[in-house]
Amino acid sequence: MSALLTSRNVADLLGGVTNGVIYSLVALSLVLVWRSTRILNFAQGAMAMIATYIGFAILAPSTNYWISMAVAIVAGMVLGGATERVIVRALYGKPEINPVVAMVGFLLVLESVAAAIWSTSSRGLPTPFSMVDWQLNHKPVAMSPFALYEIITAVVVMSIIAVLFEYTKLGLQLRAAAIAPEVSRLLGVRVGRMLTLGWMLSSGVGAITAVLVASNYFTGLTPTTMDGVFAFGFIAAAIGGLDSPVGALVSGVAMGVVLQFVGDYLNSNAIILVALGMLVVSLMLRPNGLFSAERQRRV
């Protein structure tokens, strides 16, 4: 048993899951926005990065980790809501290229602003749990308290989102406003508010993700901290289906695991290539994504 837990394959699996839940969170954040407003938020990672700076750089570094995280989440949600109201609202009903250009532009603006204010040098966040792997019979298990913290946080966040959407009155309205905005208005749903709230939730999830990424000792916080993670999360969302939260979860974790094995057995330089290959193949086989419920609707 202990030989199994410390074996190379299990180490890859555990490491992959730990990376994968981060991709899942990024993908979930993209899905939340795509479902409600049909916009691909390319600035998602950058918005989350700004929220993390607000939580951890503006407050003195000595401040309690959890207070900083709470501040980051609130800052992320406010930024998300404001982005929907100010930038995104002007993009509804415009040609599809407009939101793409606008959000990529916003990404660049945010990264430049962050670099101007906080510089581009990496800043270490306090790490709330040890990143040293647990040992079993003096061999490492490829699972540290910090990794477990990442996984548990991801599971909690996803469960909260799932319960909110499936079992609450607010979730019913959020879903209805996304699927059928005009009908929802006829039933009294304040659709504008729901869209703003969708962006706030997405950005809240994004902020938590960025805090997890940046509190990893090896990454730290820089204006481009989220770029790599965002790319993988984006690919995961596209593979899983942009309108499917379950797809985001499954394909994020699956991608983390596959890429971990690729990095270990092949070459770490092959990781991005394989990720893009997975994207191309899945888009060829199922353009709407593996878990997308999107289909021709009957009238």
Added chain:
Amino acid sequence: MIRVDGVSVAYGAVQALRDVSLEAATGAITAVLGANGAGKTTLLRTISGLATPRSGTVSMDEVVLTGKRTEDIVRVGVGHVPEGRGVIAEFTVEENLRLGAMIAPGPLGEALAQQYEWFPVLGERRKQAAATLSGGERQMLAMARALIAGPSVLLLDEPSLGLAPLVTAQLMHTVADLCSTTGLTVILVEQNARSALRIAERAVVLYLGRVVADDEAAVVARDDQLRQYYLGMVE
């Protein structure tokens, strides 16, 4: 009572309604008839705030509705079952109803029970996705979803569209029943003039955005000229 006063609506260069005035009496069914493109749907959309008039006003019992948001007009008591029913196919029957009940004052359980009593088939299928319902069942769901909010006015846009004649007859019977038992005010837009005239007290005929007739339903039903030229009812 719903009063439409001198309403004109245009979509770009297309004039959909021209100086339309009419009244829908409380507790009665007012049919709005006319061919495709006569402006019937636009009239309902204007009442519920989905379309904005260039001129004119819509009011309900002295409350001016024009200028209010759709979400607020619904809260004043106007229920609108849109063209094509607008059932959310991805939702279950009960989720559709829960969404409609969101602005209802009373407890959800009672509101649901009331609708299942009026439309028993919805109760039997409450856990099913709305996508699995037949056309008639979907129309019932759309009506129940509007009624569960407890409106005093119900706008129905072509409820008979795509339904078999027998199903249409049942549906019209249900509408008439609801109206007489609950005192609901109904504005019934129909291309199927025959079945609408059977249950309506009053009928307004639209032609290219104008009111060409506004009279008791029985009178409209007997008017050969109206029947022939505007309602396409050729014997």
